[in-house]
């Protein structure tokens with residue numbers, strides 16, 4: 001753009017350039033000062049965060065305090081930035097500061113690998129789950145319906161290498177008129193049949209009032225997907241010493257799921273198994289979308305064992321085997337699957353439970369449980 005024939009054109013840009021360099025130099029200096037101030041502010045905020053958590057707080061966000069600060073800076077603002085621009089910048093600072101407080105808090109989560117680097121391995125009777133143990137098979141009918149149904153199923157699951165018998169005595173049904181489960185009679189049946197076959201018995205607990213009785217009969221308490229956000233229930237199972245299988249909520253993020261587990265661990269119960277069972281998405285050809293990245297990621301973030309419930313993940317039998325294989329390939333510590341002697345006449349979930357022949361094929365296709373255990 002400069003013209004050598006114009007005596008001013010060479011001199012002028014040089015003068016401007018000198019001025020530009022000088023201004024930029026000043027801006028660089030101010031950036032460093034701002035950085036220093038921001039870092040010092042960050043240290044103070046982190047200290048505030050430590051104070052808050054030492055007082056037992058888990059909430060760091062304080063909108064009133066932020067609003068008070070914004071008012072002060074707006075009052076002091078003499079331009080050239082508008083109040084709105086200044087507010088926006090300070091809000092960014094508050095947000096980043098909050099992250100700083102929460103990250104420090106997360107480092108302390110009991111479920112986190114940052115807290116405990118080695119894998120948690122649970123010993124439940126003669127079943128071991130997690131770490132380098134062979135993957136476990138958890139199988140049984142959706143609902144406990146009769147002794148015959150449980151007995152036949154247990155015999156088959158045991159024969160094929162499964163150590164944990166599942167069966168619901170309390171059923172979370174979409175309709176209040178659907179079969180709600182056999183209750184305590186079901187618990188007693190499940191216990192009796194599991195003992196007869198030398199198996200561990202897992203069943204769902206839905207209500208804080210039932211935790212005691214379920215813990216009396218079951219070896220593993222299951223928290224269903226619909227109850228993952230039921231914090232009273234999580235606290236209640238945190239107070240017992242029975243292992244808990246915690247299903248991921250229908251629309252829960254991994255972080256929410258880990259926090260749900262944290263409720264249980266922080267209550268003193270460290271025996272938690274995470275269970276991925278598919279999440280709700282826009283997809284209609286499967287009942288849910290199995291989130292395999294969650295299996296790999298939760299195992300990375302947490303020391304807890306992770307199993308995959310293939311039955312609810314897909315909601316269709318033809319996908320059970322490929323999904324189970326994929327789950328094991330990404331590191332799942334076990335597979336949960338529903339099997340029923342006559343799925344067509346089952347009291348619940350008759351679309352997705354395997355019949356005995358289907359279950360045999362499923363386990364043969366998985367080709368590891370009986371081999372490795």
Ligand SMILES: C=C(O[C@@H]1C=C(C(=O)O)C=C[C@H]1O)C(=O)O
Nearest residue numbers: 045048060061062065066094097
């Ligand atoms: C640092 C605090 O925590 C959070 C961060 C704030 C900040 O960066 O100034 C203000 C309020 C809180 O949302 C505090 O409560 O003072």
